[in-house]
Amino acid sequence: MSESSTDSDVLQQNDQNEEVQDQKTIDDSGNENKDSNTVSDDPVVDNEVSDPSSDTEKNDDIFVPDNETQDIDKVDSETTDEDTGNAICGVESPDPVNEDPLPIVADYGIRESFQNGGFTDHFLYSNTAKQFKIGVREQWGSSIVFFGFANSSSSNVIDANDTGREVQIAIYDPDRITQNCAWDATCRSTGSDCTGGITYLGWNPVQGGNRCNNGSPTESITGSDGEMIASVVPYQWNPAWDRKDCVSDICDDISYKYRLSDMRYIQKIRWVDPNIVEIKMTIHNLTDIERSPTLQEFPTLYVPYGEHGLQNYNVLLDSNGTQIAIDVPANDGFFMKNFESAGGWTTLQNSVRDYGVGIYYENRLTEFQGWQKDGIFNNVRSRIVFGLPANGTVSARAYLILGSFATVKILAEGLDAKIPPFGYADTPANDDEVSGDTLNVEGWVLDNKGVSKIEVFIDGVSKGEIALNTAREDVCKEWPGYSMCPTAGYSGSVNISDLSVCAYLVEIKATDTDSNVRVIAKKRIFKK
Numbered sequence: 001m002s003e004s005s006t007d008s009d010v011l012q013q014n015d016q017n018e019e020v021q022d023q024k025t026i027d028d029s030g031n032e033n034k035d036s037n038t039v040s041d042d043p044v045v046d047n048e049v050s051d052p053s054s055d056t057e058k059n060d061d062i063f064v065p066d067n068e069t070q071d072i073d074k075v076d077s078e079t080t081d082e083d084t085g086n087a088i089c090g091v092e093s094p095d096p097v098n099e100d101p102l103p104i105v106a107d108y109g110i111r112e113s114f115q116n117g118g119f120t121d122h123f124l125y126s127n128t129a130k131q132f133k134i135g136v137r138e139q140w141g142s143s144i145v146f147f148g149f150a151n152s153s154s155s156n157v158i159d160a161n162d163t164g165r166e167v168q169i170a171i172y173d174p175d176r177i178t179q180n181c182a183w184d185a186t187c188r189s190t191g192s193d194c195t196g197g198i199t200y201l202g203w204n205p206v207q208g209g210n211r212c213n214n215g216s217p218t219e220s221i222t223g224s225d226g227e228m229i230a231s232v233v234p235y236q237w238n239p240a241w242d243r244k245d246c247v248s249d250i251c252d253d254i255s256y257k258y259r260l261s262d263m264r265y266i267q268k269i270r271w272v273d274p275n276i277v278e279i280k281m282t283i284h285n286l287t288d289i290e291r292s293p294t295l296q297e298f299p300t301l302y303v304p305y306g307e308h309g310l311q312n313y314n315v316l317l318d319s320n321g322t323q324i325a326i327d328v329p330a331n332d333g334f335f336m337k338n339f340e341s342a343g344g345w346t347t348l349q350n351s352v353r354d355y356g357v358g359i360y361y362e363n364r365l366t367e368f369q370g371w372q373k374d375g376i377f378n379n380v381r382s383r384i385v386f387g388l389p390a391n392g393t394v395s396a397r398a399y400l401i402l403g404s405f406a407t408v409k410i411l412a413e414g415l416d417a418k419i420p421p422f423g424y425a426d427t428p429a430n431d432d433e434v435s436g437d438t439l440n441v442e443g444w445v446l447d448n449k450g451v452s453k454i455e456v457f458i459d460g461v462s463k464g465e466i467a468l469n470t471a472r473e474d475v476c477k478e479w480p481g482y483s484m485c486p487t488a489g490y491s492g493s494v495n496i497s498d499l500s501v502c503a504y505l506v507e508i509k510a511t512d513t514d515s516n517v518r519v520i521a522k523k524r525i526f527k528k
Helices: 405-418 473-478
Strands: 024-026 032-034 111-116 119-125 132-137 143-149 167-170 218-222 227-232 263-273 276-285 291-303 315-317 335-340 345-349 356-361 367-373 377-382 384-388 393-402 422-427 432-434 438-446 451-458 461-470 489-495 502-512 517-527
Touching (some): 119 263, 143 393, 167 276, 276 291, 291 356, 291 393, 345 377, 345 405, 422 502
Parallel strands (some): 432 517
Antiparallel strands (some): 024 032, 024 111, 119 132, 132 143, 143 167, 276 393, 291 377, 335 367
16 A cells, blocks of 8 residues: 555555565365466466576567347247236347447366465466466455466565555545544644655555454455456554544554454456456445545555565556656655556556556556555556545456556456456346337446447347446446546437337347447346
8 A cells, every 4th residue: 555645545654574484275175286376497488478597588469359139039929927927029138238248258267275384375376287377365354465477486576474465455535644533534634743655544445454464364266267266355554544633652452453444345346358367346334424535446456566485566557558656755765656558557567568567447547656665565556546435335446457558468468458348237137028119228328438339239130329428436436547537328219110019129239439249138028
């Protein structure tokens, strides 16, 4: 976490380091087997990214198949729907459209768990050959602690030395930003008497854990094949955040050291390309408190700084390859820099730019912030601003990309061009009974760049286009940062005078400005 004197960003100071220990894998039967998570004698090289010890690297464009309208299953004779009692003239109730716009890689890998000292680390492999892996630490709020070659611990491009530095989220409330004024939400009006940087932060759930170096507990880690889903209620970074005074020596006090926050975080990880991991992040506000918009860490990418057998990934590059000098003095001896990256992504690389990690944010915000301090950390994050609706949710997707600058650039630009729209249809509802000559259609859609057309299909036949013409503040609060906001809603009607009494499949198909086409909603209706 990092913080400047002018923002609500937080600066993590903990520099407690943990040596990588031998790991043991736990299979489904409970047996332990020695893991190969060590530097390989024979470096692994694929056609997209090379191990840091390799000299060669080839680059391929990302391939994302289009999601076309699916065939409609027909039955030979009229049947009756068990739930509605309506006659079904050959159309079955559709499965829900997948919420994620990109598919998982076809050759997805398995999930495995490893004991690493006193920690349990969970890994998801990029393919069945276990070429790459991404790992989360259960005892640190399932924050991401590994991204690299599966057989080489030295290839890890993620900092994982304490509970404040991994790939993780940290959330803020500007009315409760500092101890001493957070308790009555007066921080913007009266301020705080407490001084001392991040020690006195106010309301601030942090995925990895708190400033006492206690890791946030993971509620569960689940998921179907090819994905890993974690549920976490994070600790408050400063366990004394709501004290009225400036007392900070509380880490040995059992009544403070394990204080949970009042939000839940759901993290879903999937490989969408051999070198690209998608992170879907969803926050659930568990209170009726509306938290005002401010700069958030959603997520922050921390990378190694040249210690513990890992390289120093301190070369920060924008999407054009321009190096960003992080040279603005900040609190506690740190340096920071706000910068623009036109492609919606940035990367941290080693000194020769032949290995590192990029991060692409699907909302395609171009404003970023980097932080550095020699021997402490290197990090970068999008300058995303949002608040938390009372009892509501906020979601976003980010993508980690492994490889050299050249590889990251090719894959990020391919990803940027291939992400299709996603959305929902509010009207009609599934199994609505409709009459008359028109069908009203309403819903919302988002895309990383923009949507050029919304089209309605009934039983695979186009019934016309629907205008993208409605402000959807509710959607834009839940999915902040998209350039389409606030006009993310579509509404209109199509002619159905030619439809006889029967059941029909309605599909809403969105086309984006890169010509990606995707069905964003499917509903069955009954014409009366």
